[in-house]
Amino acid sequence: xxxxxxxxxxxxxxxxxxxxxxxxxxxxxxxxxxxxxxxxxxxxxxxxxxxxxxxxxxxxxxxxxxxxxxxxxxxxxxxxxxxxxxxxxxxxxxxxxxxxxxxxxxxxxxxxxx
Amino acid sequence: xxxxxxxxxxxxxxxxxxxxxxxxxxxxxxxxxxxxxxxxxxxxxxxxxxxxxxxxxxxxxxxxxxxxxxxxxxxxxxxxxxxxxxxxxxxxxxxxxxxxxxxxxxxxxxxxxx
Numbered sequence: 001x002x003x004x005x006x007x008x009x010x011x012x013x014x015x016x017x018x019x020x021x022x023x024x025x026x027x028x029x030x031x032x033x034x035x036x037x038x039x040x041x042x043x044x045x046x047x048x049x050x051x052x053x054x055x056x057x058x059x060x061x062x063x064x065x066x067x068x069x070x071x072x073x074x075x076x077x078x079x080x081x082x083x084x085x086x087x088x089x090x091x092x093x094x095x096x097x098x099x100x101x102x103x104x105x106x107x108x109x110x111x112x113x114x
Numbered sequence: 115x116x117x118x119x120x121x122x123x124x125x126x127x128x129x130x131x132x133x134x135x136x137x138x139x140x141x142x143x144x145x146x147x148x149x150x151x152x153x154x155x156x157x158x159x160x161x162x163x164x165x166x167x168x169x170x171x172x173x174x175x176x177x178x179x180x181x182x183x184x185x186x187x188x189x190x191x192x193x194x195x196x197x198x199x200x201x202x203x204x205x206x207x208x209x210x211x212x213x214x215x216x217x218x219x220x221x222x223x224x225x226x227x228x
Contacts, residue, residue, distance in 0.1 A: 004157065031214055042118070043158075043203065043218040056213045091158070101146050101207045101214050105158035 002026070004106035006092050012112045013082055021077045021109045025094030032075050033095075033103060034059075034067060038088040046090075049075060050098050082113045116141045120204050120219035127194055127226050135189040135222045137178075137204035145206040147171075147180050147187040148216065152201045161189075161202070194226045 005024045013019050025032050034046040045059040049069045060066070064083075069075040079086055089110050093103040121136040139147065149161040149171070162171035167182035176191045187204060204219040 033215070035216075035218075040220070042220040043205075043216075045208075045215050045217070048213045048215055050213075056215060093158075095214060098212065098214065101148065101163070101216065102160055103214070103216065105150075107155075107157045 004092055004094055004104055006090075006106040006109050008109060009107065010110045010112075012114060015084060015113055016081055018078065018080045019082055019111065021079075021090050021111070023075045023077070023092030023094075023106060025073065025075070025092070026104055027073075029094035029096050029104070030072065031095045031098055031103075032069060033093045034075070034077050035091045035093065036088045037091060037108070043091065046077070079111075082111075084113045087111055087113045116145065116206060116208055116217050118204050118206055118217055118219035120202075120222050123201075123221075123223040125222060125224050127224070129196055129226055129228050130193045131226075133189070133191040133194045133198075133224065135202055135204075135224070137187045137189065137219060139185050139187065139204075139206050141185075141206055145208070147178070148205040148207075149176070149178055149187070149189050150203040150205060150218075152203070152221075154200070158203065194224070196226045196228055199224055199226045 032049040048056040162173040164171040164180035208215040
């Protein structure tokens, strides 16, 4: 079956612009995660969705970052007024149910802020 | 807070060599431990896991044993192949929440030469 997909695969934007990153999880997976992989860093947790609600947003680095999920499926991560330090690979993962540690990752979106 | 430390890479080996990638962790409670692998151009995939002390996770010839006394989860393989070239991430479950959130190490790049 289809895995987790993300779009775009690459995004180059100018500092100060807003960007939207999209994640399509595996059908039927109720849990969805966003992570960020910066150069030389490990993967950092950003936000967790269970269904359409986000009980854990503790990893969002600033109020410029927000995310939503609709219909218990597609999620969008929005970064407003992008900064150069936002440049990273943004990864989305889904898992079948709450609290499952077996997560299925998408290929990521590489964001470059110039 | 919880954290994971991996040996720095890149690790370069010849085919059929023995592989060890060190991973140590700091955590409260009793986390589950994981190794994820990212092959070139692909998303992260779960390689193996262990959910309690002294458990051994294994898959595709790779093994790792959950050592509570040394807080370690080192990845080993007896004979590596060129196709094992990838980035390997050690991770633990953040047991302080029920979200399934993972905490990752920085990743170790493995290059296997024929």
